[in-house]
Amino acid sequence: ETGVTQTPRHLVMGMTNKKSLKCEQHLGHNAMYWYKQSAKKPLELMFVYSLEERVENNSVPSRFSPECPNSSHLFLHLHTLQPEDSALYLCASSLSRGSEQYFGPGTRLTVT
Amino acid sequence: AQSVTQPDIHITVSEGASLELRCNYSYGATPYLFWYVQSPGQGLQLLLKYFSGDTLVQGIKGFEAEFKRSQSSFNLRKPSVHWSDAAEYFCAVGVPNNNDMRFGAGTRLTVKP
Numbered sequence: 001e002t003g004v005t006q007t008p009r010h011l012v013m014g015m016t017n018k019k020s021l022k023c024e025q026h027l028g029h030n031a032m033y034w035y036k037q038s039a040k041k042p043l044e045l046m047f048v049y050s051l052e053e054r055v056e057n058n059s060v061p062s063r064f065s066p067e068c069p070n071s072s073h074l075f076l077h078l079h080t081l082q083p084e085d086s087a088l089y090l091c092a093s094s095l096s097r098g099s100e101q102y103f104g105p106g107t108r109l110t111v112t
Numbered sequence: 113a114q115s116v117t118q119p120d121i122h123i124t125v126s127e128g129a130s131l132e133l134r135c136n137y138s139y140g141a142t143p144y145l146f147w148y149v150q151s152p153g154q155g156l157q158l159l160l161k162y163f164s165g166d167t168l169v170q171g172i173k174g175f176e177a178e179f180k181r182s183q184s185s186f187n188l189r190k191p192s193v194h195w196s197d198a199a200e201y202f203c204a205v206g207v208p209n210n211n212d213m214r215f216g217a218g219t220r221l222t223v224k225p
Contacts, residue, residue, distance in 0.1 A: 042216065042217045043215040056212065
């Protein structure tokens with residue numbers, strides 16, 4: 001596969017469930033990002049990893065927990081989510097900080 | 113910190129007509145500027161970027177954008193719109209060596225037959 005892939009594409013979970021979103025980039029990039037995209041809201045940057053080190057955490061609730069085991073993989077672990085967490089979660093990567101980002105197709109999350 | 117504004121929430125154009133989507137940014141120096149397109153249920157695809165040099169940049173799918181420092185603008189243009197261009201368009205501004213890319217709220221483009 002090429003580019004940035006995300007799995008699953010769709011996820012429905014209850015508020016007491018634990019699930020994980022996975023992102024993989026095949027571009028040899030050094031930075032990876034999680035974004036949240038909700039209807040009628042601008043794209044919200046959640047987490048940034050650069051060379052596998054978390055460099056940014058934009059006041060995201062602790063029920064979202066990122067993990068970056070290597071420069072190609074990024075996870076977002078989810079637990080005890082709220083209905084307002086329902087959104088499209090997008091992963092992106094870039095060669096370096098500030099350069100253009102390449103996005104995956106997203107995971108459409110619905111919390112019931 | 114940098115910021116970006118897309119004044120138009122929704123634009124409708126006829127197929128074959130020209131298109132211009134507006135983007136204004138706020139930053140003290142010359143930022144990195146980007147345009148992305150998003151089709152329903154998909155991620156964002158990079159259309160074009162500006163880092164430095166020629167202020168008129170060409171992108172994919174026949175799009176171009178012009179950086180105007182005096183107006184703090186980076187408007188996206190296409191001379192003849194195709195029905196497949198219907199999508200959401202996002203302008204973004206980045207800063208060298210900084211992860212914090214800011215996105216505009218997006219402009220939804222509808223193309224009439």
